Each structure stands twice: as structure tokens, then as C-alpha cells.
Amino acid sequence: MDLSAWLKDTRLVVCVGSGGVGKTTTAAAIGLWGALQGRRAMVLTIDPAKRLANSLGLEQMGGEPTQIDLAGLPEATGELWAMMLDSRGTFDALIAQVAPSPEARDRILANHVYRAMADAFAGSQDYMATEKLYDLASDGRWDLLVLDTPPVQNALDFLESPGRVVKFLDERVLSWFTAPYEKERVWGGAFLAGTSAFLFRLLGYVFGKEFLDDFAEFLQVFSGLYDGFRQRHQAVMELLDARSTSFVTVCAPTVSSVEVARFFQEELARRGHPRGGLVVNQIHRVEAADDDADGVLGEAARTLGADLQPATAARLVARLGRAHARLRAQSEADHALAARARAAAHGSGGFYQEVPRIEGEVHDLASLEVVGQHLFGDAEEA
Ligand SMILES: Nc1ncnc2c1ncn2[C@@H]1O[C@H](COP(=O)(O)OP(=O)(O)O)[C@@H](O)[C@H]1O
Ligand SMILES: [Mg+2]
Structure with missing residues (x-):
């Protein structure tokens, strides 16, 4: 199976798997391979190993798209870009994009309740990854996006994380709060009725009136953003389901990472996401000559x-x-585990590829290209 052909038909690759298996390495190698094929590739990465980031010139990258110098690879006719996920600031930028007016934006950004919520979301890399993905996909500067995902078992939930905001903003929830929550009415007391009024009085005792004022304003202004969030969520979900999107599961020959890979294979199938393939990385190989x-x-x-x-x-x-x-x-044990991973991917319609553990670390373009050569060598059907 020719993986170069697979990559030509692919516009978005999402790499999933547990930590330490070589997910970031694989994502970078795929991006580089795209650049070698003449693509304008962007790798959105979470936690590049320090040496790799340094040798690619990414140390002071700070969340902005950075083009990687490919002068050492004259055969690369495309471009390679990388961007490190910087979750701070993303949420404010997002508000600026979806706010209906500069006034609404400023009111939200200054709001205490918003600040608390933004801080909570800023800690959530998964949420920010999808937001960035949306921005990069709509930008048009790149024709191949490779998304490295956080090394957590529930990484697939990140796909649906914009839905959390949508749910939070869901009109039914909001109206429950906002309907009795015109300030005059609340503080006038006359119109207070039912559970929400009781709840607000209670919150007022606990947090004070200032908090409630902020909360009221937050809900009123934020409710206007609902459509913006819903549209972004829908666009990301469509992107993830597109035929030109591929999920690549990466694991290493360890019992735990193979189990996580099996979990991802099942989840991807269950959620109906397009599966590109399974990579078992870092297999100890005894060369035929040895x-x-x-x-x-x-x-x-x-x-x-x-x-x-x-x-x-x-x-x-x-x-x-x-x-x-x-x-x-070791090689025999690795191959036995690889076979177990492969069995889990059987029938998925994607590819199955093994990448050997190469001498030393993968810390520069040259060693990334070596990983790419193994990755894009002849693959099997899963
Ligand atoms: N095929 C390989 N051969 C040798 N070292 C590798 C290989 N793949 C990854 N590595 C090394 O393993 C470490 C973890 O890789 P990384 O891509 O950062 O993993 P992850 O993103 O899954 O946590 C890095 O030091 C990397 O250089
Ligand atoms: Mg990583």
C-alpha cells in the first residue's frame, strides 16, 4: 500500500495514541514528508521533545506559526510549518472573533466571571487544539495540517470539546438563568419566583452582589455568542468527518500503549471518524545481515x-x-506486541505500518526524514 498516495488525498491528519510512543515525532515526520511532496504543511504540536524543537528552531515559537528552514533538504519543494499549542490567550482571541461588536468583546473580556471561565478553559489543551485547528483550516495558507493530540487516554474527547462550550451556552440552560435575570427585576425582588430566583439569592449571599452583577452581564453578553460557538463546533465536526481527514493511531511495542491503541481503534470506529492507519513505532529490529x-x-x-x-x-x-x-x-517480543496491535486494527480499511527504533534520538530534520522513509515505505493493509 502506497502511503505517499494516501497522503496526497489527505488534508488533515490527526495523530492519536498514548504519551512517549512517538506521536509528536510521527506528526512531524508526516508534515516533513508532505513538504517533500510539495505540500504546504503545518504541524500543530503539543509537546515537542526539547531537542527536536530546538533543532527545528522552535524554541521561541510562542504559539505563532513558524516556518521551518528546509535549506538542508533541497529536494523539499513544499513548506514545513510548525506551531506549538499555546493555550493562554487563545480564548481571548476567540472571543474577539465571535463577539458581535467591539463593545461586546470588551465587556466580556473585562468581566470577572468570564476571566474565571477563560482560566479554566485555558488549562484545557484539548479544547484549544480544536480551536486552533479551526483557525488553521480556515486560513488557507496550508494544504496539509497535521494535528498532534494531548497524550491522554480520552484524547478523542478533545474532538468534541467545542461541544462543551456549546452545551454550556445552550439556550435552554441560559434562558433558565437569564429570563428572571434582568438586574432590576432581581434586585427589585418583585418578579423573583421559582428555583432560579432562589438560586440567585443564594448565590448572592455566598458571593456578594458584585459577583451576581458580573454573572448577569456575563450571561447576557455571552448568550449572544452562542451561534458563533455552534458554527465553529459544527465546522470542526465536519472537518473531522471529511473524507480528506485521516486519523493515525500511534503506539509503541509496549503492552499499555497497544491497549490504548486498541481503545482508539474502537473509539474511532464507534464515532465514525475516518481512519488512516496504525503505526507501531520504535520496534527493535535485527537487520537481516546481523x-x-x-x-x-x-x-x-x-x-x-x-x-x-x-x-x-x-x-x-x-x-x-x-x-x-x-x-x-527484544525484537521477537516487539513483533509479538506489534502483531497484537495489528489484530486490533484488522478490517479497519486503513494501513498498518511498522517503524523501527532508529539509532539515537529523533532530534533533527535528517533523523525525521529517516523516520519518514520508514513510515512511507511500503505499508500493509490493516
Ligand atoms: N522511531 C524512533 N526511533 C528512535 N527514537 C524515537 C523514535 N520515535 C520517537 N523516538 C524518540 O522517543 C521520544 C518520544 O517521542 P515523542 O514523539 O516526543 O513521543 P510522544 O509525542 O508520543 O510523547 C523522543 O525522544 C523521540 O526522539
Ligand atoms: Mg508528544
Whole structure:
């Protein structure tokens, strides 16, 4: 199966999986591969490993799209951009976008209740990821977006997180609060009736009148934003379900990450999201040339024997033999776990790919390209 062809038909890749498996690496390698194919690729990342971020020039990136210098890769005809998710400030920018007027925007931004809520949402990377995704997708500067997701088991909920705001703003909930909540009426007391009036009086005792004034204003102005949030939520959901969107599940050959991958495969199917494939990353591989232990050790014995005391050479060769046996056992265990991951993806219609653990870390464009070559080598159907 040709993954380069898959990528050509894809405009959005969402990488999911548990932490530490190589999700960010995979997202970056996919973006780079896109740039090599002439695409204008944007990788929206959460937590790039420090060395990778540094060598890509992302250290002072601060939440703005940053173009990565591909001068070292003259064969890259496209562009590679990256952006680190900076959840602070995103919510204010969002309010500025959906507020019907500059006055409404300023009133909301200055509102104490809003500030408390914005702080709560700012801690939620998942929510901000979808907001950014919406912005990047509507921008038009990029024709390939790769989204790295937070390393949490419930990462798929991030997809629906704009829905949380929509639900919060749902007209029924709001009207329950706002209907009896014209200030005069509340404080005049005459029109207070029913549960909400009681609740507000109670809140007033607890938090004081100033809080209630802020809360009233917040609800009134915020309720006007409902349509804006709903439209964004709908647009993101449509984007995630589009045929040109692909979810790539990444895991490593560990029991826990394979279990998380299985969970994601099931959830993606249940939620009906388009599945691109499953990548098992960091598999220990014994190269074919090294697989013949007797040959390798015989050669080592001859080479070492020429320079060293026979007893020293024998000790070193024995040690090499144990290391070789360990690597082979590790490789077998890794492949068994990979097979388990693969079984979970069976029949999904996507691809299945294995990426070996490469020497050293993946910390620069050159090693990312190596990961890309493995990733975009001939893949199997899941
Ligand atoms: N195929 C690989 N071979 C060797 N090291 C890898 C490979 N994939 C990822 N790594 C390394 O593993 C570490 C975790 O990778 P990262 O992509 O940050 O994981 P995640 O985003 O899933 O937490 C990094 O140091 C990275 O360089
Ligand atoms: Mg990561």
C-alpha cells in the first residue's frame, strides 16, 4: 500500500495514541514528508521533545506559526510549518472573533466571571487544539495540517470539546438563568419566583452582589455568542468527518500503549471518524545481515582475535553473543506486541505500518526524514 498516495488525498491528519510512543515525532515526520511532496504543511504540536524543537528552531515559537528552514533538504519543494499549542490567550482571541461588536468583546473580556471561565478553559489543551485547528483550516495558507493530540487516554474527547462550550451556552440552560435575570427585576425582588430566583439569592449571599452583577452581564453578553460557538463546533465536526481527514493511531511495542491503541481503534470506529492507519513505532529490529548470530560472532572473533589476547577476545565475543541474544529476544517480543496491535486494527480499511527504533534520538530534520522513509515505505493493509 502506497502511503505517499494516501497522503496526497489527505488534508488533515490527526495523530492519536498514548504519551512517549512517538506521536509528536510521527506528526512531524508526516508534515516533513508532505513538504517533500510539495505540500504546504503545518504541524500543530503539543509537546515537542526539547531537542527536536530546538533543532527545528522552535524554541521561541510562542504559539505563532513558524516556518521551518528546509535549506538542508533541497529536494523539499513544499513548506514545513510548525506551531506549538499555546493555550493562554487563545480564548481571548476567540472571543474577539465571535463577539458581535467591539463593545461586546470588551465587556466580556473585562468581566470577572468570564476571566474565571477563560482560566479554566485555558488549562484545557484539548479544547484549544480544536480551536486552533479551526483557525488553521480556515486560513488557507496550508494544504496539509497535521494535528498532534494531548497524550491522554480520552484524547478523542478533545474532538468534541467545542461541544462543551456549546452545551454550556445552550439556550435552554441560559434562558433558565437569564429570563428572571434582568438586574432590576432581581434586585427589585418583585418578579423573583421559582428555583432560579432562589438560586440567585443564594448565590448572592455566598458571593456578594458584585459577583451576581458580573454573572448577569456575563450571561447576557455571552448568550449572544452562542451561534458563533455552534458554527465553529459544527465546522470542526465536519472537518473531522471529511473524507480528506485521516486519523493515525500511534503506539509503541509496549503492552499499555497497544491497549490504548486498541481503545482508539474502537473509539474511532464507534464515532465514525475516518481512519488512516496504525503505526507501531520504535520496534527493535535485527537487520537481516546481523540475524545470523554465528556468522556475526565468528567475524567478531576473527577481528578481535587478530588484535587482542585470546582470553580477552573470547570474553568480548561472549559478551557480544549475550547482547545479540537480548536484542533478538527484544525484537521477537516487539513483533509479538506489534502483531497484537495489528489484530486490533484488522478490517479497519486503513494501513498498518511498522517503524523501527532508529539509532539515537529523533532530534533533527535528517533523523525525521529517516523516520519518514520508514513510515512511507511500503505499508500493509490493516
Ligand atoms: N522511531 C524512533 N526511533 C528512535 N527514537 C524515537 C523514535 N520515535 C520517537 N523516538 C524518540 O522517543 C521520544 C518520544 O517521542 P515523542 O514523539 O516526543 O513521543 P510522544 O509525542 O508520543 O510523547 C523522543 O525522544 C523521540 O526522539
Ligand atoms: Mg508528544
